[in-house]
Amino acid sequence: MNKPLSKLRAAKLELYRQQGKIHARAVAGRFNSLRRALVWLTQIVFYGACWLNWESNGSMRQAILFDIAHEKLYLFGLVLWPQDALLLALALIVAATALFLATALAGRVFCGFLCPQTVYTAIFVWIEARVEGDHLARLKLDRRPPGPGKFVRKAVKHGIWAAVAIWTAITFVGYFTPIRELLAGFGEWRVGPWEAFWLLFYAAFTYVQAGLAREAVCQHMCPYSRFQGVMFDPATANVAYDRRRGEPRNARRQGAGGDCIDCGLCVEVCPTGIDIRDGLQYPCINCGLCIDACDAVMDRTGAPRGLIRFASANELAGVPAPRGVAGRPRVAVYAGLLLAGVLLGGWLLAERTLLRVDVLRDRGALSRETADGRIENAYTLQLMNLDDVVRHYRVAVSGLPGLEIVGGREFAVEPGSIRPVAVTVSAPAGAPPGGIRPIVFDISAEHAPASGVREPSSFVLP
Numbered sequence: 001m002n003k004p005l006s007k008l009r010a011a012k013l014e015l016y017r018q019q020g021k022i023h024a025r026a027v028a029g030r031f032n033s034l035r036r037a038l039v040w041l042t043q044i045v046f047y048g049a050c051w052l053n054w055e056s057n058g059s060m061r062q063a064i065l066f067d068i069a070h071e072k073l074y075l076f077g078l079v080l081w082p083q084d085a086l087l088l089a090l091a092l093i094v095a096a097t098a099l100f101l102a103t104a105l106a107g108r109v110f111c112g113f114l115c116p117q118t119v120y121t122a123i124f125v126w127i128e129a130r131v132e133g134d135h136l137a138r139l140k141l142d143r144r145p146p147g148p149g150k151f152v153r154k155a156v157k158h159g160i161w162a163a164v165a166i167w168t169a170i171t172f173v174g175y176f177t178p179i180r181e182l183l184a185g186f187g188e189w190r191v192g193p194w195e196a197f198w199l200l201f202y203a204a205f206t207y208v209q210a211g212l213a214r215e216a217v218c219q220h221m222c223p224y225s226r227f228q229g230v231m232f233d234p235a236t237a238n239v240a241y242d243r244r245r246g247e248p249r250n251a252r253r254q255g256a257g258g259d260c261i262d263c264g265l266c267v268e269v270c271p272t273g274i275d276i277r278d279g280l281q282y283p284c285i286n287c288g289l290c291i292d293a294c295d296a297v298m299d300r301t302g303a304p305r306g307l308i309r310f311a312s313a314n315e316l317a318g319v320p321a322p323r324g325v326a327g328r329p330r331v332a333v334y335a336g337l338l339l340a341g342v343l344l345g346g347w348l349l350a351e352r353t354l355l356r357v358d359v360l361r362d363r364g365a366l367s368r369e370t371a372d373g374r375i376e377n378a379y380t381l382q383l384m385n386l387d388d389v390v391r392h393y394r395v396a397v398s399g400l401p402g403l404e405i406v407g408g409r410e411f412a413v414e415p416g417s418i419r420p421v422a423v424t425v426s427a428p429a430g431a432p433p434g435g436i437r438p439i440v441f442d443i444s445a446e447h448a449p450a451s452g453v454r455e456p457s458s459f460v461l462p
């Protein structure tokens, strides 16, 4: 039987486990350091990338911009159009598959380290701790009756939260409307209705999700927590308590106990307020903070670290790890899909041309004979310029002896637009016997004649 907790420890744990808001105890350790590093990294990228500029054809523009009005996505030197939807869809599939693979290997590790909900909750809790104090001070402040001191602390905290939420919303909208224009628009009270809507919505969303709801989102609202279990297999590593090593808890002094001294620190540091010793639970976000807490306890008691650690169900049960692809079919499938998606995306990107052409034959008149005996066919060429500057294209035709274009053969096309052009092709008098002959249109850009487009078509001879 477990020895009862000391009164002081029991009271602390009880205070911590009070229903209502969770105030997790701060903890130092390698997983906490990793979480902090990732918060810094992701936020430096998010808040900073919208300020980067990119020089394109002699003018500067925002380097990363989702220009919905003009149906363009700028990613530094790359400009994607609606015609590139396949690439974007592939990028989403690759991201989802990478998430599935990470989940199959290490459970809900994305939730613990990279999910925006976790990252912003960590930022908002950090602000709360600076203003209100450590976890016990925050608990006591919450239970204190209203008064001027409490009001001032709460007001300062909510004010800073609101400022962070507003700046986060401005940054978010700044990826859709150039951020410098957006800020200039504030000064002149010139913000469009959509921008105003998204600014208000995103600021409120950030404030509520990260400041008020925080871990409740992971516990009750996140759909991913409900179905991620289907990606697990017995070799998936999750944060787990080694029951065989830890139990019976709090009985070391009798010489017959396990390594767990029932200090409750793993519960106090948990941002979702669970006791990992109760086994794998869906609110666990695999953040590893309970590992940090327990490792520090193990160091103090002289026991080896890892009573709580990333461990698979197999490992905890003493079952050998499966070998090879056949032992972990889910991991093999996700890794294969990920590799295929990355390779396909790379190939599509490498093969992507900034000129696309469709050739349509004039269905009204198959062919006509001119006064000097030549045979003419009429076509419409749809020239699509996917570059972000005006381009000039030259059209040539081949496939029959003496075949030539009558009239205009050079055309300018505005950036990101489709220009239909009428082209007449002529074959000399005395051409081969009648029928439908294959021909080819060659369309090349003036600035890069070597990278042209070949489009097959046909020429009708009477």
Ligand code: SF4
Pocket: 241, 246, 259, 260, 261, 262, 263, 264, 265, 266, 267, 277, 293, 294, 297, 307, 308
């Ligand atoms: S931190 Fe470790 S020793 Fe303390 S209660 Fe948790 S598992 Fe037991």
Ligand code: SF4
Pocket: 239, 269, 270, 271, 272, 273, 274, 275, 276, 283, 284, 285, 286, 287, 288, 289, 290, 291
């Ligand atoms: S049980 Fe541990 S890993 Fe899971 S959420 Fe709590 S602190 Fe993080």
